[in-house]
Amino acid sequence: MDISSILQGGYQHPLSRSWQGRRQLTKSMFMYPIFITDDPEASVVIPTLPGQRRWGVNKLESFIGPLVQKGLKSVILFGVPFNCEKDGCGTPADDPCGPVIQAIKKLRVLFPSLYIACDVCLCEYTSHGHCGLLNDDGTINTQPSVQRLAEVAVNYAKAGAHCVAPSDMMDGRIKAIKRALIDANLGSKCTLMSYSAKFASALYGPFRDAAGSAPSFGDRKCYQLPPTAKGLARRAIQRDVVEGADIIMVKPALPYLDIISDAAELAPDHPLACYQVSGEFAMVHAGATAGVYDLKTMAFETTESMVRAGATLILSYFTPDFLDWLET
Numbered sequence: 001m002d003i004s005s006i007l008q009g010g011y012q013h014p015l016s017r018s019w020q021g022r023r024q025l026t027k028s029m030f031m032y033p034i035f036i037t038d039d040p041e042a043s044v045v046i047p048t049l050p051g052q053r054r055w056g057v058n059k060l061e062s063f064i065g066p067l068v069q070k071g072l073k074s075v076i077l078f079g080v081p082f083n084c085e086k087d088g089c090g091t092p093a094d095d096p097c098g099p100v101i102q103a104i105k106k107l108r109v110l111f112p113s114l115y116i117a118c119d120v121c122l123c124e125y126t127s128h129g130h131c132g133l134l135n136d137d138g139t140i141n142t143q144p145s146v147q148r149l150a151e152v153a154v155n156y157a158k159a160g161a162h163c164v165a166p167s168d169m170m171d172g173r174i175k176a177i178k179r180a181l182i183d184a185n186l187g188s189k190c191t192l193m194s195y196s197a198k199f200a201s202a203l204y205g206p207f208r209d210a211a212g213s214a215p216s217f218g219d220r221k222c223y224q225l226p227p228t229a230k231g232l233a234r235r236a237i238q239r240d241v242v243e244g245a246d247i248i249m250v251k252p253a254l255p256y257l258d259i260i261s262d263a264a265e266l267a268p269d270h271p272l273a274c275y276q277v278s279g280e281f282a283m284v285h286a287g288a289t290a291g292v293y294d295l296k297t298m299a300f301e302t303t304e305s306m307v308r309a310g311a312t313l314i315l316s317y318f319t320p321d322f323l324d325w326l327e328t
């Protein structure tokens with residue numbers, strides 16, 4: 001046997017195995033996506049997302065409190081309004097009495113150390129369910145869309161969000177939101193996390209059930225990226241860096257590890273987030289339930305692969321589980 005053939009001597013012990021990763025999973029890497037609805041007392045099971053619920057603001061203390069005790073550092077809020085008048089420009093998105101703004105204020109008071117990000121999009125609030133404003137022919141009307149998104153982002157930041165995260169995929173929205181934050185004197189107070197490389201994926205199904213945000217006609221293929229589009233993803237990442245994004249995100253995560261790795265190379269000076277989306281979470285659960293693998297082992301394998309590819313931050317519905325599974 002040649003000297004260079006022997007690798008196993010380097011990882012025969014659990015500790016020496018732990019040294020093989022450039023970085024380890026930690027609790028602070030996880031950001032927990034939560035759904036906030038407008039019934040303040042709600043605690044409604046989401047059948048396609050095991051263990052996840054739609055929460056009312058009055059339930060946040062008892063729901064989030066124990067997680068903060070276990071080391072939860074950040075959440076990202078998604079609004080799921082039912083008692084509102086949806087319209088063409090998503091007016092309910094930044095209703096001061098709506099679930100997101102109410103939840104930001106409540107969480108800031110209840111958990112001063114918790115980092116609060118807000119998803120910024122219009123699809124949960126538009127009558128047509130698309131992520132921007134539309135022209136008469138049903139195509140995206142870019143300019144007013146980015147103006148409206150910037151307005152919503154500023155209103156979330158004013159309510160106390162530490163981070164705004166536009167997931168709409170309208171061209172130019174990062175620049176518009178950054179400009180609007182600066183003009184509102186919030187430029188240094190609020191982080192802008194861009195869903196830069198967001199693909200038109202079949203893996204958003206459970207989320208759209210949970211959030212009631214499926215488009216009423218057509219699909220999102222004219223703004224979310226084609227799954228084959230490595231070049232477009234690279235261009236979108238570079239554009240968002242230039243437009244002022246503070247954090248770059250790739251979404252979904254597991255089928256797009258090559259894009260995460262590209263983003264790490266293209267934006268080496270930015271934190272890099274990836275979103276283990278609803279369908280990925282459901283898939284890991286379904287496989288475990290079918291006896292294909294052990295749930296915890298697979299949850300680790302999938303998220304560790306994201307860290308290996310270059311992610312520094314993971315949005316995941318497994319966050320509460322990892323608070324139990326990880327020591328730090």
Ligand code: PBG
Pocket residue numbers: 119121123131167168203204205206207208213276277278279
């Ligand atoms: C809204 C939005 C979606 C997700 C995050 N923000 C759905 C979509 O674009 O259709 C997906 C998250 C998930 O599946 O967990 N723009």
Ligand code: ZN
Pocket residue numbers: 121122123124130131167168
């Ligand atoms: Zn949307």
